[in-house]
Amino acid sequence: MxxxxxxxxxxxxxxxxxxxxxxxxxxxxxxxxxxxxxxxxxxxxxxxxxxxxxxxxxxxxxxxxxxxxxxxxxxxxxxxxxxxxxxxxxxxxxxxxxxxxxxxxxxxxxxxxxxxxxFDVKKSVMHYLNMASSTFESYLQDKSVKLKKYFYALRPILASKYALENKTQPPIKYNDLMDTMLEDKLKTEVNHLLELKMKSKETEYIPVVDHLNQYIEENINKIKNYANGIAESxxxxxxxxxxxxxxxxxxxxxx
The missing domain is CATH 3.30.460 (Beta Polymerase; domain 2)
Structure with a gap:
């Protein structure tokens, strides 16, 4: 290819x-x-x-x-x-x-x-924050959700956290972000979802994962509160x- x-x-x-x-x-x-x-x-x-x-x-x-x-x-x-x-x-x-x-x-x-x-930390964080918020509000509120949307919410959250912590462009590959920024208690389950996604079609649906939704929502709010106080370069x-x-x-x- x-x-x-x-x-x-x-x-x-x-x-x-x-x-x-x-x-x-x-x-x-x-x-x-x-x-x-x-x-x-x-x-x-x-x-x-x-x-x-x-x-x-x-x-x-x-x-x-x-x-x-x-x-x-x-x-x-x-x-x-x-x-x-x-x-x-x-x-x-x-x-x-x-x-x-x-x-x-x-x-x-x-x-x-x-x-x-x-590279501007605030613009990067706000970009990823908007991606995560939009995905969460638009696609992860029902009892059954598209599997891929979890990664379209998780990745920008981890990227935001990386940019805030390191003041540089976050890694592009999801695994690099997950290894350094995702809490250990979530890695096993998220890895399982990742394996399932890569074997599935784009339209694959799964039951909503409540504690992942809670993690996403809590981090969106935390990052938003912190990022609002950062000055642009x-x-x-x-x-x-x-x-x-x-x-x-x-x-x-x-x-």
């Missing part, structure tokens, strides 16, 4: 006249708890020809390449990505730190290094501007 995805990336570069500097897997496969029928969420960051950044008319900054039962492939222009990096966008941080990489150029590695200067544009200028000035044969 990796070779198929890499060929699709080559097609995008040829047809869109772009250079992809980073392409990764996002979502459940990157998190390490994909279901038997999970699709492939491929995300990439690309650079256009230098003259495209000097046009008076706007150029679309997103490429949406494929969306079907197997693939969900889309990417962001480097200018969009850097503007989001300045805002410490948590989704972009997840892309940059994905453990599943389909393509990474020298420029992509430089972006990974640069991103470390723009302030960043400078200079390093991002220098990096962007360097990219668009390059006369690479594959752009």
């Amino acid at each position: 990796k070779e198929i995805i890499q060929k699709k990336l080559e097609e995008i570069e040829k047809q869109e006249h772009v250079k992809i500097i980073l392409a990764i897997e996002s979502g459940s496969r990157a998190w390490g708890f994909e279901s038997a029928d999970s699709d492939y969420d491929v995300r990439f960051i690309y650079v256009r020809e230098p003259e495209m950044y000097l046009r008076l008319d706007p150029v679309r900054d997103v490429i949406e390449w494929q969306l079907d039962e197997v693939f969900d492939i889309s990417g962001w222009d480097i200018k969009k990505a850097l503007q989001l990096l300045y805002k410490s966008n948590p989704t972009l941080f997840e892309w940059i730190n994905s453990p599943i990489v389909y393509k990474e150029t020298i420029e992509g590695r430089e972006l990974r290094d640069l991103s470390k200067q723009y 302030k960043f400078d544009w200079e390093e991002l501007n220098l990096y962007f200028l360097k990219l668009v000035q390059q006369k690479s044969n594959d752009i």
